[in-house]
Amino acid sequence: MTLPAPQIYVTVVNTQTGALLRRLGPYDTVALARGACSQFTQQGLKWTRDETWWVAEKYPLEYRIPLEAPHSSV
Numbered sequence: 001m002t003l004p005a006p007q008i009y010v011t012v013v014n015t016q017t018g019a020l021l022r023r024l025g026p027y028d029t030v031a032l033a034r035g036a037c038s039q040f041t042q043q044g045l046k047w048t049r050d051e052t053w054w055v056a057e058k059y060p061l062e063y064r065i066p067l068e069a070p071h072s073s074v
Contacts, residue, residue: 008033011064015057030054030065037063 007026010033014021024040027033037056038044045056045063054065 008065010037013062013064015060015062021061030067033065037065 006028008028008030009023009025010027011020012022012024013019024036025033027036034045034047034054034056041058041063043058045058047054047056049055049067052067054067056063
Protein backbone atom coordinates (compact mmCIF):
# COMPACT_ATOMS: atom_id res chain seq x y z
CA MET A 1 0.00 0.00 0.00
CA THR A 2 1.31 3.44 -0.92
CA LEU A 3 1.31 6.10 1.78
CA PRO A 4 0.04 9.56 0.87
CA ALA A 5 2.71 12.18 0.25
CA PRO A 6 3.54 14.31 3.28
CA GLN A 7 2.02 17.76 3.22
CA ILE A 8 4.49 20.63 3.31
CA TYR A 9 3.47 24.13 4.33
CA VAL A 10 5.22 27.49 3.99
CA THR A 11 5.19 29.73 7.05
CA VAL A 12 5.17 33.47 6.26
CA VAL A 13 6.50 35.67 9.06
CA ASN A 14 6.89 39.43 9.46
CA THR A 15 10.64 40.08 9.84
CA GLN A 16 10.11 43.14 12.04
CA THR A 17 7.66 41.67 14.56
CA GLY A 18 8.13 37.92 14.19
CA ALA A 19 4.35 37.60 13.81
CA LEU A 20 3.01 34.65 11.85
CA LEU A 21 1.07 36.19 8.98
CA ARG A 22 -0.01 33.29 6.81
CA ARG A 23 0.50 29.68 5.92
CA LEU A 24 0.72 28.60 2.28
CA GLY A 25 0.10 25.06 1.11
CA PRO A 26 -0.07 22.18 1.33
CA TYR A 27 2.53 21.11 -1.24
CA ASP A 28 3.79 17.63 -2.04
CA THR A 29 7.49 18.54 -2.08
CA VAL A 30 9.81 21.24 -0.80
CA ALA A 31 10.66 22.12 -4.40
CA LEU A 32 7.00 22.78 -5.18
CA ALA A 33 6.65 24.89 -2.02
CA ARG A 34 9.70 26.97 -2.93
CA GLY A 35 8.38 27.48 -6.46
CA ALA A 36 5.00 28.54 -5.12
CA CYS A 37 6.67 31.21 -2.98
CA SER A 38 8.30 32.69 -6.09
CA GLN A 39 4.92 32.78 -7.80
CA PHE A 40 3.35 34.32 -4.68
CA THR A 41 5.99 37.10 -4.53
CA GLN A 42 6.14 37.39 -8.34
CA GLN A 43 9.94 37.21 -8.28
CA GLY A 44 12.68 34.69 -7.68
CA LEU A 45 13.77 34.22 -4.09
CA LYS A 46 17.22 33.36 -2.76
CA TRP A 47 16.90 30.42 -0.37
CA THR A 48 19.29 29.67 2.47
CA ARG A 49 19.28 26.75 4.82
CA ASP A 50 19.80 26.46 8.55
CA GLU A 51 19.46 23.41 10.80
CA THR A 52 15.69 23.08 10.42
CA TRP A 53 14.40 25.47 7.72
CA TRP A 54 14.75 26.67 4.17
CA VAL A 55 14.46 30.46 4.51
CA ALA A 56 13.96 33.27 1.98
CA GLU A 57 13.38 36.92 2.74
CA LYS A 58 11.53 39.53 0.74
CA TYR A 59 11.39 42.44 3.15
CA PRO A 60 9.33 42.72 5.30
CA LEU A 61 8.37 39.05 4.94
CA GLU A 62 10.29 35.85 5.55
CA TYR A 63 9.26 32.52 4.04
CA ARG A 64 10.12 29.33 5.95
CA ILE A 65 9.83 25.73 4.81
CA PRO A 66 10.82 22.81 7.05
CA LEU A 67 13.81 20.82 5.78
CA GLU A 68 12.11 17.53 6.51
CA ALA A 69 8.54 16.80 5.59
CA PRO A 70 6.31 15.74 8.48
CA HIS A 71 5.61 12.01 8.62
CA SER A 72 2.21 10.85 7.49
CA SER A 73 0.18 8.64 9.77
CA VAL A 74 -2.20 6.00 8.49
